[in-house]
Amino acid sequence: TLAAPAIAQSNPKVTWRLASSFPKSLSDTIFGGALTLSKYVSEVTDGNFQIQVFAAGEIVPALQVADAVTAGTIEAAHTVCYYFWGKDPTWALGSAVPFSLNARGINAWHYQGGGIDLFNEFLGTQGIVGFPSGNTGVQMGGWFRKEINTVADLQGLKFRVGGFAGKVLERLGVVPQQLAGGDIYPALEKGTIDAAEFVGPFDDEKLGFVKVAPFYYYPGWWEGGPTVHSLFNKAKFEELPKQYQSVLKVACQAADANMLSAYDWLNTAALKRLVAAGAQLRPFSPEIMSASFDAANQTYAEIEAGNATFKKTWESIKAFRKDYYLNMQVAEYNYDTFMMVQQRGGKL
């Protein structure tokens, strides 16, 4: 038989379906990350590798996208892996867990510290290959109807908060609530819940929380730098030509950086608008922060005792975390502090 000419082997036609865990309303930020990925992949393959992006619920419910990738009913998902912590808490480590690394730190761990490979050891057991492809930066702690100052104020507090953080907050008396995005506002308005966290200024603004729960707390210590992942069915990924595997990796890394820059740009303006609309910015008190840190560490100790994969992965992150937050105290922190003092002084 005649060998195909070399040129015909490049850029074969491939069409994949990607299910996002996010709604189209977030197309400038977290949902938009999948659109960016799809655009990059198409452009660098001259339109030959198409990834069709579907919003949450269009073809797969938001929280079932990983299962659908495992099953191979879709080739790809765009999601935050902590959604699946209930299946195995190791899922959460690839995205964010309380008091973990910030965005630059988790990127250093993923891309330079072997994090991508280590997390893929776990994802491989689920029939998945995954790459970081977005980050929100440190999220906000959420919108509260009343001020909270002490751990006593957390007792019985009905707080709409994600899974792993909820598990930690339960130790402090919080009653975590699971509500879909659209149900949060009416629940806050009626007082069915006392507080709700979502993402950060730009995304939160769309849901109008400022009108019914004006105390806007920070930081979201359970999401110091959450990585958004693109997940691919492992068998389908491995069937791709090496070129297309590289296309996905490079496009994911570019989309990862792009999302963080989008949040940094958009949150900057949104925070000012929210304050003008009546948001009352409040830091979590040192008492609450310290109690939360201790509760998180107790949770980790319990999980590590019974889950070797979690332990191996978390210990890898922790080993870097310790030194990362030392190095960041020097040039980065002092530069930022000086600039923030100038900002406060009206000198910028």
Place this chain on the structure above:
Amino acid sequence: TLAAPAIAQSNPKVTWRLASSFPKSLSDTIFGGALTLSKYVSEVTDGNFQIQVFAAGEIVPALQVADAVTAGTIEAAHTVCYYFWGKDPTWALGSAVPFSLNARGINAWHYQGGGIDLFNEFLGTQGIVGFPSGNTGVQMGGWFRKEINTVADLQGLKFRVGGFAGKVLERLGVVPQQLAGGDIYPALEKGTIDAAEFVGPFDDEKLGFVKVAPFYYYPGWWEGGPTVHSLFNKAKFEELPKQYQSVLKVACQAADANMLSAYDWLNTAALKRLVAAGAQLRPFSPEIMSASFDAANQTYAEIEAGNATFKKTWESIKAFRKDYYLNMQVAEYNYDTFMMVQQRGGKL
């Protein structure tokens, strides 16, 4: 004539030459950024678009790479644009100027705030198209033979420091020195110069400064988040198929993120080694920081009075800088501060 089949239009064979401004000794970091770009471009085009990377001086001297791209003697360069501030200070704005944005901030401006387009308006006048493709994070302030505490201590100080920062420091009495990398160590050892700045812990460690000038000052306020650029000859870039133009853009954005993660990973370990080797970490005093900030603002005012392109670009950065450092004071700064306090307390 017969139309060529569509498939033959994808991935044509292209070979370009890229001259770096950096030496091979920095192949893990800033020189390595060009290798990363070349690798990404090759992989996503199935090996058909090759960028040959040459270290500083191999085919073009370090500080002449932009001129060589303008002339078209090479297609590409990998450099820091502030090297060319002497031709026009607008060059420096695309990379870093004193008291500008940190890495995340300048990325937000470049990728979301129209910075890439605005800077390319200027680069276009030089026959160049450029994209961000690396960042070092906040650099260190450099190695000093003696402690400096006041502005008076800067009088007559012979400091090896880059161009634009040198212009600002001259106002405070510093005598800026221009020395190639390999000449710095002997000059510091003999006392021909009093101090020298280079990059940050990992890159600086290779040059051994800790042995002859142990006071390691921070932050490098003249480089809060310097962008490393890939510059392309504009006519050659525009002759590329749209696919390859996209390949360069996407690969540059991925390489940009990759370099910052490399610095964050490598500096973390290097700082500890340097302290163990005798480095004495010292913050610049508030007096020196404030005087430097004022001197920088005087410099900007002078340049803006006579350079409309500089003014337009700097005003765009400054408008974002003011609000960026407000937003960053909330979730990001408080999260980092809490984590650093835990680090200091031995709790990480």
